[in-house]
Every structure is written in structure tokens, then in C-alpha cells.
């Protein structure tokens with residue numbers, strides 16, 4: 467059977483491999499709108515849009531047609547040594563138009579991890595070009611997710627992605643996760659929490675020396691680590707401190723970008739302007755693998771100068787600017803504009819977030835949180851003390867299994883249940899998601 471073949475021959479990412487040998491896969495066979503069906507014909511609402519990424523839903527024919535048309539015309543060409551192709555040029559132009567003001571240029575990769583690795587190398591290359599080879603350390607946050615390659619995995623701040631992989635392997639300092647519910651101190655209000663985090667940032671810069679710190683990278687809203695919106699004033703403060711110390715600010719918008727929070731990009735929701743931005747996932751609604759690094763002229767200048775000095779910017783991938791992936795992205799962004807996904811997220815934010823917060827009274831829910839069309843329920847053993855369960859993740863796994871039974875796929879991040887539905891959801895869809903989540907929680911108690 468298909469399941470037996472999978473159990474025998476696939477090594478699954480992010481999976482307990484021995485448990486998989488016993489339990490086998492959930493084989494998803496087809497999709498339509500916000501729903502998918504498994505190979506036994508059972509229907510699920512995809513409450514996480516795949517991996518936070520299928521904005522268009524699972525049956526957008528225009529994306530298939532864009533890929534097919536481009537494959538017939540020019541299925542592949544590379545972008546090394548000044549070669550170019552029309553879809554990748556048009557996409558770079560479009561991204562420069564729609565991203566915040568200082569960002570003017572795109573470098574394409576196939577994944578968010580490769581994009582963040584590219585950022586690390588670009589920033590190092592730039593600082594070498596500027597004659598400050600000691601300015602190399604990255605600042606990131608505990609519980610951040612920036613990918614899993616050697617450099618991007620080092621920026622990630624999750625123990626499971628570091629332990630036994632010998633990461634971090636690049637110079638990086640992880641700061642306190644800006645999640646007030648979990649990391650606010652006893653007696654501290656949100657404003658005092660923000661002040662403490664900003665003081666920590668200043669102290670780390672003073673301790674390391676600003677001349678050794680290259681960049682600060684952060685997801686506007688931390689997603690894969692547990693859906694944690696920042697406290698008020700946090701990003702304005704981070705931006706101010708970075709500017710004062712000549713530290714580049716990198717917004718990893720792999721999940722928050724393209725309208726997820728009800729603004730075109732996440733940085734606009736929280737009021738800061740990055741020098742560099744990482745984009746992926748919803749750029750093609752994940753119909754094709756694609757990511758982009760957006761940079762400002764300020765970042766670009768020294769890199770371009772150095773490429774002239776050494777003869778080449780010696781970095782790039784076979785699939786950088788792939789014409790089929792970029793053609794699909796262009797069509798996806800056209801649909802995003804026509805259907806106003808950003809406006810839809812802004813409009814549905816109220817019912818979606820209210821639906822989640824209605825579960826806050828449930829005996830197992832410690833916090834219901836989120837912004838825009840992304841949210842999470844954090845399950846705890848004791849609401850009053852916020853005490854987690856004795857076996858972390860077990861309750862999340864149970865909830866996930868019951869959710870499947872109830873026809874709702876969400877992501878259990880430990881004991882945090884994350885939702886991030888396709889951008890095409892309607893009021894009725896949001897109501898149905900909350901109904902299925904409610905039934906899941908009822909059966910959990």
C-alpha cells in the first residue's frame with residue numbers, strides 16, 4: 467500500500483521517525499478551496515494552510531495554468547552571469563513596488579532557509595567590503611524560526627532544531643522571546659516587559675560591542691515557535707536601537723508577508739521599516755517553491771562595489787529566479803490583489819480573533835492569542851499558574867489527533883494549537899473552523 471511504501475522508504479522532515487514507522491502517514495490525496503481530502507476520502511479544513519502558506523487555497527487553476535504556459539514557453543533558465551528571464555524580472559519589479567519604500571532589489575532562492583542563509587552571507591560580504599570584518603554577529607530571539615540550514619538554523623531559536631545538530635554554528639546571540647504571557651515577570655505589565663527587552667538588547671550590544679554586531683533578525687509576529695505577537699512598542703524600540711548602532715534590521719516575513727496580518731507586510735502592522743526582508747510561502751501560495759531576499763540600496767551598494775572589485779558576487783542557486791516559480795508567483799500576486807486577500811484578512815481579523823478568544827474560558831486554555839488571520843491556543847495544566855503539562859507536547863498531539871477526527875487540521879507546536887487558514891476564507895469558513903475547534907476542545911476535557 468501507499469502507507470507501507472512511505473513507512474519503508476520516506477524519511478519525513480520534522481517527524482518522530484520511530485513513531486512514524488509504527489503509525490504511518492496521513493496521505494493527503496486532493497484539495498479544493500480551504501479543504502483537503504485524505505486517501506480514504508475523509509474531508510478536513512486545512513486550518514494551517516499547509517505550512518502557513520497556501521493563501522490561494524488548494525484549487526486555484528490560474529496558478530496551474532501559469533505554470534503550464536511558462537513550462538511550454540521556457541521551462542528553465544538560470545540567472546547567473548547576467549542571464550535573465552521575463553517572469554523573474556517582472557516579479558522583482560513587482561516586489562520592489564509592493565514592499566516598503568527602501569526595498570528595491572530581489573534575490574531569489576527556492577526556500578526561506580536558503581533566503582536567510584543568503585542574508586547572512588550578504589551581510590558578512592558587505593561588512594568585509596566596508597572594511598569592518600569584525601561586524602558579523604547576528605541577534606535573534608529565543609523561539610524564533612528562520613529555517614533549518616546551517617546558518618538559518620543557527621538563527622532559529624528552538625532547542626529541537628539545535629540539539630544534536632551542533633547548532634548554532636555561526637556567531638549569533640539569542641535574546642528573550644517577546645511573549646508577554648510566558649516571559650513577562652511577576653508583577654510586570656506589558657509596557658515594563660517591553661522596556662526590559664529593549665534594555666536587554668542595549669546591554670547585549672554594549673557587552674559585545676556594536677562593531678561586532680551585523681544585524682538583528684526577527685519575524686514581525688513569531689509564528690512557528692508558537693504564534694506570539696510582540697508587545698506594544700517593541701518593534702519601534704528595536705528599530706531605534708538598531709539604527710543608533712548601525713545594525714541592519716531584517717524582517718523575516720516568510721509567514722507574515724502578503725497580507726497575513728491584515729496589512730501588506732507584517733512590519734507595517736507593528737510600525738517598523740526593515741533594511742532587508744525575507745519572503746516565501748505565500749509568494750506562490752506554495753504551488754511552487756520560491757523565496758526572495760529584498761534589500762535596500764543602502765545594503766546593495768557595498769555588495770555591488772565588492773563584486774566589481776573581486777570580479778563576481780559569488781553566490782547563487784541553480785533555481786535562483788526560476789521562470790516557472792516566478793511566473794506562478796506573479797499570477798498568485800495578481801490574484802491576491804484582485805481578490806484583496808489583505809483586505810479580507812483585515813476584515814476577518816475581528817471574527818477570527820474573537821472566535822479564538824472565546825475559548826479563553828476553557829479549563830485547558832492558558833492563552834488565546836494572535837493577530838490578523840493567525841492565532842493560537844496555548845494549553846496548560848493549570849490556568850492560574852500557567853503551569854505546563856508534565857509531558858510537554860502530549861496534550862498537543864492528542865488535540866491534533868482529535869482535531870483530525872473532527873475534520874480540522876491545525877498545528878500542535880508543543881501544547882500550542884496554531885491556526886493560519888488560507889487567505890480566501892469567508893465568514894462562514896471562520897465560523898466552521900471555530901465550531902470544529904470547539905468540538906475538539908470539548909473532547910479533550
Ligand code: PLP
Pocket residue numbers: 576577578579580582611612613614685689690718719720721744746
Ligand atoms: N522563516 C520563517 C519565518 C519561517 O516560518 C520559515 C518556515 O516556516 C522559514 C524561514 C524557512 O522556510 P523554508 O521551510 O522554506 O526553508
